[in-house]
Amino acid sequence: MPSFNVAKNIDLLKDSDPNKRRAAVEALGRNMTKSAVPLLLALLKDETIVEVRRAVVMSLSLLGGKGILPTLLEIIKTDNDLETRRNAAGGLRFLGGQIKSEEILPLLLKEDDDDIRNVLVGTVIYLREESIVPKLLELYNKKSSDIQACLLEIIGSFDTPETKDLLVKCLEPACDDKLRLIATLAMGKIDDVSFIPRLHNVYKNDSNKEIRDAAYRTLEELSIALHYHSVEHMVQDYLERAKAK
Numbered sequence: 001m002p003s004f005n006v007a008k009n010i011d012l013l014k015d016s017d018p019n020k021r022r023a024a025v026e027a028l029g030r031n032m033t034k035s036a037v038p039l040l041l042a043l044l045k046d047e048t049i050v051e052v053r054r055a056v057v058m059s060l061s062l063l064g065g066k067g068i069l070p071t072l073l074e075i076i077k078t079d080n081d082l083e084t085r086r087n088a089a090g091g092l093r094f095l096g097g098q099i100k101s102e103e104i105l106p107l108l109l110k111e112d113d114d115d116i117r118n119v120l121v122g123t124v125i126y127l128r129e130e131s132i133v134p135k136l137l138e139l140y141n142k143k144s145s146d147i148q149a150c151l152l153e154i155i156g157s158f159d160t161p162e163t164k165d166l167l168v169k170c171l172e173p174a175c176d177d178k179l180r181l182i183a184t185l186a187m188g189k190i191d192d193v194s195f196i197p198r199l200h201n202v203y204k205n206d207s208n209k210e211i212r213d214a215a216y217r218t219l220e221e222l223s224i225a226l227h228y229h230s231v232e233h234m235v236q237d238y239l240e241r242a243k244a245k
Helices: 006-012 018-030 034-046 050-063 068-078 082-095 101-110 114-127 130-140 145-155 161-170 177-190 193-205 209-225 231-244
Strands: none
Touching: 006 018, 006 034, 018 034, 018 050, 034 050, 034 068, 050 068, 050 082, 068 082, 068 101, 082 114, 101 114, 101 130, 101 145, 114 145, 130 145, 130 161, 145 161, 145 177, 161 177, 161 193, 177 193, 177 209, 193 209, 193 231, 209 231
């Protein structure tokens, strides 16, 4: 197999054919050519072809290095192309050593595009900074239901007493269905057996089939993890324990 020709692909960054420029950009990123970072940053400033810009953002995200974070943040805030912005948002995940969750929150709160918001949510979850939970809880109580859903996704990924209290509160019938579904799924991820009676109640009585199905899947996963023969066997055991308390 021929070796990767760095010099040739760097020369192609100046080619008049945008397809060749894009192919070179992708190749430099795929082959982790760190020396190409300054050239890709320079190309991004002048490049007008959207497909090439998208590729540059992806490759810069993979390569990392000095100067990339400010560029990605600026693209998320100002670029006219949604896919380029999504690529930049996803690229933040690769720069975990350079950015904190609290710096991503303002981007998340201002974002109108659902896909980009979801990418930013995933990045904050990926960074795993539990110290941000109090801030998230504070924001949760002040925001609209769409933003609350994003915040609850993040909050529900942390196993803290405050998280558990909020998840229980979000299971109440008065809560928005989207929030109740997120809370149901989050209870399974936290893997706390104290949720079993509540999840069983949701499974048996909730008016929303999607939420009932999610509760059952969560119970099923817990029963397997806890080595029960069936969901019913596990639920009965934990209902009796709850009654004994």
